[in-house]
Amino acid sequence: MSPAGGRQWTAVLLLGVAVVASVLTAVRFGSVPLSSAQVLGALSGTGDPIHREIVVQLRLPRALLAVVVGGGLALAGATLQALLRNPLAEPYILGISGGAAAAAVLTLGLGLVAAGSWVLPAAAFVGALVAIALVFGVATAVDHSLDVRVLLLAGVVVGTFFTGVIALVLALSDAPAVRGAMLWMMGSLGGAQWRTVLVGATYTLPAGLVLIALARSLDLMAIGEETASFLGTDVERVKRTALGVASLVTAAGVGMAGVIGFVGLIVPHAVRLSVGSAHRKLLPLSFLAGAVFLVLADLIARVALAPTEIPIGVVTAFVGVPLFLLLLRRSHQ
Amino acid sequence: MGLPLSLLGSVAAVVLASCAQAGTPGEVIDVFPDSGVTVADWSGSTLRFTEPPKRVVSLVPAVTSMLVSLGAGNDLAGRTDFDTISAVLALPSVGDGLRPSLEHLLILEPDLVIRYEGPQDPSTGPALDARDIPHMGVRTDRIEDVAAILVQLGRIMGREAQAGELVERFEVELEEVRQRVAKRPAVRAAYLLPGDPPWVVGSDTYLGEILEIAGAENVFGDLGRPYAPVSIEGILMRAPDAFVVAEGTAVDERFRAHAPVYQVSRGIETPGLTLGTSARELARALHPGALP
Incomplete structure (x- = not known):
């Protein structure tokens, strides 16, 4: 194994350990103070039933959902930054958050949430899929070769359209629906259940493997489509596959946790600053770093002002910005 | 589980x-x-x-x-x-x-x-x-x-008996306010909530009901919705004789130039047993001298 390959595996191992450690920390601490013995008792099935409910049914699925959503968003962000050759690209750049939010707001405004707890996430997921279909439809109609500049413009246009839809629905909704919509748009992992973890993992983990399999092609695409094509990459196939998979991962994340900003933008950049741009390293490490980042951000959101929960987007921005600036400074030194 | x-x-x-x-x-x-x-x-x-x-x-x-x-x-x-x-x-x-x-x-x-x-x-x-x-x-x-x-x-x-007493007291309090202002001409008023454009109180709301009990005619009583954002010109076109807001609500200066703005305690926006006090406070502002 080459020294570079050895370093990559060391980094994967270290971040893998960090994921496990962050999940254990998120299970150990929460808004209700429990001792280590109580948490261990709950995990082993011998503790107080209420402690078991808190640890096994609330904290553990929530931490695992943060792994899936945080990892998925970071992975999607790294992929889109390469494909669109745009450092500002993030998972929501193709209008996905707008579609999901419009569907969620419409569901709240029409009072459809009363039908069951699955309605809101399902509506957000469907809204995200509609946005993806619109963006790809517009881009393909303009240019069959799926020009990334056209795709970006289509994303902006579709996103703006959905922003208008959201504003219209909010203007026509009652105050309670507006309040509910605002809370949903802030993003939260509070709805985590074992069922949602399973659904999220079913989408995200195979998608992650597909994207990692495209790592070499993404390296070439990041240089330029012509170069990639010249070196034997089926550019159109890679673009469609990678964009489609990254969008689906994002849609699943939005459906389960609302719009959580910053993870998909900053984590890939932070990983790139640490290990370079080779996607063979960047993609798996972004997934692991995104997972650790969101698990810890959610933990802070839960405990900082307990029992009140801070919107997770506040934590990802407050913790992520200084961390990113520190990495940026160190990389320049 | x-x-x-x-x-x-x-x-x-x-x-x-x-x-x-x-x-x-x-x-x-x-x-x-x-x-x-x-x-x-x-x-x-x-x-x-x-x-x-x-x-x-x-x-x-x-x-x-x-x-x-x-x-x-x-x-x-x-x-x-x-x-x-x-x-x-x-x-x-x-x-x-x-x-x-x-x-x-x-x-x-x-x-x-x-x-x-x-x-x-x-x-x-x-x-x-x-x-x-x-x-x-x-x-x-x-x-x-x-x-x-x-x-x-x-x-x-x-605690049925206590509830019965409280409901009776609550209803008597509201009825007393209603009676005190009943013979006075209703003040055409708009209740403004925060927002840009401001939100107004429309039909089928407890705030609209409190306005009427306190001797006001809600100029947006025909809105068809409980609350809605309405443009400034849309509000001014209704030519209310008074604006009502809860304490701490920012009010556009153009409203003040048009009609008096009455501030009532924030408690009015927490619907509960204190609504009687809120109605009394509002009636005192809209109809000075009508209530002790």
């Missing part, structure tokens, strides 16, 4: 009969008058109580105040960060009333949770259902809802 057995034991007195039978929101249904009381909450679900709950957590401050007024303060197990009345501040908080901490709720082992019904909180009800914790959704859209909640709480908590 259901609630742990120990907790199930503590809530055995409450049987949630949702889906089995739908009721009219706010209704007290005495299906089994000898063995308890059955009520319909504002989601239409029915709950049967065989004995008064002893560990209640109310996520709705107006309901928390009602429980304290009924003398059931000792049956409260927790509160929210929204609560301001001193009688409950020593209780443990479960956080935000619209996004309560489930960990804190569980640890309090409630045998009844009273929550906001509606799209502002779509997740608490299903989360409590999943853990078999009885919950009752309430809405306080109209004045009649306040009275209906009080009657239900009286039956549920075994």
Whole structure:
């Protein structure tokens, strides 16, 4: 194994350990103070039933959902930054958050949430899929070769359209629906259940493997489509596959946790600053770093002002910005 | 997964009969008058109580105040960060009333949770259902809802007589204000809520009802919606003789140039037993000298 390959595996191992450690920390601490013995008792099935409910049914699925959503968003962000050759690209750049939010707001405004707890996430997921279909439809109609500049413009246009839809629905909704919509748009992992973890993992983990399999092609695409094509990459196939998979991962994340900003933008950049741009390293490490980042951000959101929960987007921005600036400074030194 | 057995034991007195039978929101249904009381909450679900709950957590401050007024303060197990009345501040908080901490709720082992019904909180009800914790959704859209909640709480908590007295006092207080201003010409008024453009109070709202009781004619009474954002010109076109806002609400200067702006205590925007005081305060502002 080459020294570079050895370093990559060391980094994967270290971040893998960090994921496990962050999940254990998120299970150990929460808004209700429990001792280590109580948490261990709950995990082993011998503790107080209420402690078991808190640890096994609330904290553990929530931490695992943060792994899936945080990892998925970071992975999607790294992929889109390469494909669109745009450092500002993030998972929501193709209008996905707008579609999901419009569907969620419409569901709240029409009072459809009363039908069951699955309605809101399902509506957000469907809204995200509609946005993806619109963006790809517009881009393909303009240019069959799926020009990334056209795709970006289509994303902006579709996103703006959905922003208008959201504003219209909010203007026509009652105050309670507006309040509910605002809370949903802030993003939260509070709805985590074992069922949602399973659904999220079913989408995200195979998608992650597909994207990692495209790592070499993404390296070439990041240089330029012509170069990639010249070196034997089926550019159109890679673009469609990678964009489609990254969008689906994002849609699943939005459906389960609302719009959580910053993870998909900053984590890939932070990983790139640490290990370079080779996607063979960047993609798996972004997934692991995104997972650790969101698990810890959610933990802070839960405990900082307990029992009140801070919107997770506040934590990802407050913790992520200084961390990113520190990495940026160190990389320049 | 259901609630742990120990907790199930503590809530055995409450049987949630949702889906089995739908009721009219706010209704007290005495299906089994000898063995308890059955009520319909504002989601239409029915709950049967065989004995008064002893560990209640109310996520709705107006309901928390009602429980304290009924003398059931000792049956409260927790509160929210929204609560301001001193009688409950020593209780443990479960956080935000619209996004309560489930960990804190569980640890309090409630045998009844009273929550906001509606799209502002779509997740608490299903989360409590999943853990078999009885919950009752309430809405306080109209004045009649306040009275209906009080009657239900009286039956549920075994304090019917106290509830009856409070409802009577509440209704007498509102009626007295109504009578005091009845012979005076109604002031055409618009109630403004924060927003840009401002939101106005329309039809079928307790705030619209309070305006009318206090001797005002709501210029947006024909809006067809409870609340809506309306442009400044749309508001000025209705030519109200007065604007009403709660304390601390920013008011565009163009409104002040058009008609007087009356500020009332913020309590008016928390629908509960204090609405009588709010109506009195508003009537004093709109009709000086009409009330002592």
